[in-house]
Amino acid sequence: MALAGGLAPRGRAGAQAPEELKLEQIKSDLYMLTGSGGNMAVLTTDEGVILVDDKFDRNVTEILAKVRTLTDKPVRYVLTTHHHGDHTGGNPRLLGSVEIIAHENARANMVKGSQPGLPRVAFSDGAAVYLGGKEVRTRYYGRGHTNGDVAVYYPAHRLVHLGDLLVEGTPFIDYANGGSGVAWTATLEQTLPLDFDTVIPGHGPVMKRQDLVNWIASFKTVRERIARMLREKRPKAEILTALKVDDLAGWKPNQFWTKSSLPGLIDELSR
Ligand SMILES: [Zn+2]
Numbered sequence: 358m359a360l361a362g363g364l365a366p367r368g369r370a371g372a373q374a375p376e377e378l379k380l381e382q383i384k385s386d387l388y389m390l391t392g393s394g395g396n397m398a399v400l401t402t403d404e405g406v407i408l409v410d411d412k413f414d415r416n417v418t419e420i421l422a423k424v425r426t427l428t429d430k431p432v433r434y435v436l437t438t439h440h441h442g443d444h445t446g447g448n449p450r451l452l453g454s455v456e457i458i459a460h461e462n463a464r465a466n467m468v469k470g471s472q473p474g475l476p477r478v479a480f481s482d483g484a485a486v487y488l489g490g491k492e493v494r495t496r497y498y499g500r501g502h503t504n505g506d507v508a509v510y511y512p513a514h515r516l517v518h519l520g521d522l523l524v525e526g527t528p529f530i531d532y533a534n535g536g537s538g539v540a541w542t543a544t545l546e547q548t549l550p551l552d553f554d555t556v557i558p559g560h561g562p563v564m565k566r567q568d569l570v571n572w573i574a575s576f577k578t579v580r581e582r583i584a585r586m587l588r589e590k591r592p593k594a595e596i597l598t599a600l601k602v603d604d605l606a607g608w609k610p611n612q613f614w615t616k617s618s619l620p621g622l623i624d625e626l627s628r
Pocket residue numbers: 358359439441502521
C-alpha cells in the first residue's frame with residue numbers, strides 16, 4: 358500500500374498501539390512475517406538471513422527479535438519489493454549492517470518522496486543473491502502498483518513474493534509513482550512461466566498460484582467492464598457506481614479502490 362493523501366494505509370490506523378508481529382513458517386527455512394506494514398519474507402541460511410522488505414521504522418526491533426528466534430546469524434540482505442513506507446520504513450536502521458537492494462525506479466521514487474534509508478544497490482532488470490548455498494532472485498517485469506515493483510523468486514522453494522503487485526482484495530494503483538492498471542496484468546502474467554506453487558502477497562494471507570491466476574482474471578474483467586461503459590459514453594460518475602465487482606474472485610473493494618484506484622483506472626482507460 359502507500360501513504361496516499363488522506364488515505365490511511367492498512368496497519369497505520371492504530372499507529373500508537375504496539376503491533377505484535379507474527380512469524381508463519383511457509384517452507385522449512387522460509388517464513389512470512391506479518392502484523393504491521395507489508396508482508397515480509399525471512400529466509401535463513403548458514404551464512405546469514407535474506408529478508409524481503411522491512412515494514413515501518415517502529416517495527417525494526419521486533420523484526421530483528423523475531424529473526425533471532427530462528428537463527429543466530431545476522432541479517433545480510435533486504436530485497437525491496439517497492440518504495441512504499443510500509444515496506445521500506447526499516448531501511449535507515451538496517452543500512453548500517455545490511456545490504457538493501459531495490460529496482461532503480463523504486464529507489465528513484467524514494468528520492469522523489471524524500472524517504473530515508475536509500476538502498477545502496479539498485480538494478481534495472483534483475484539481480485540474484487547467493488548466500489549459504491541458497492538463491493533468491495529479484496526481477497522487474499514492468500509497471501503495476503507503481504513503476505518500481507519486483508517479483509522476488511525462490512526457485513528451490515517454488516515460491517514468489519509479489520509485494521503489492523498482489524494483495525488480498527483490490528489493487529491500489531499508485532498513479533503518482535508510475536502505477537498502471539492497464540500494464541499491471543501483463544506485468545503479473547510474466548511471472549507465470551516461473552515454477553512456483555506458493556505466493557506471498559504484499560498484504561493478506563499466503564496464496565496459491567491459482568489465487569494469482571484468478572486475481573489477474575478479475576482485474577481483466579474489471580477493465581473490460583469499464584471499457585465497455587466508456588464505449589457506451591457513460592459518464593465517469595455513473596461508471597463509479599454501476600461497475601459490478603462482487604462476482605469477481607478475490608476482489609473485495611476497499612477505500613483505496615473506491616476513492617483512488619477505480620477513478621484513476623477509469624481515467625487511464627479513457628486516454
Ligand atoms: Zn505499496
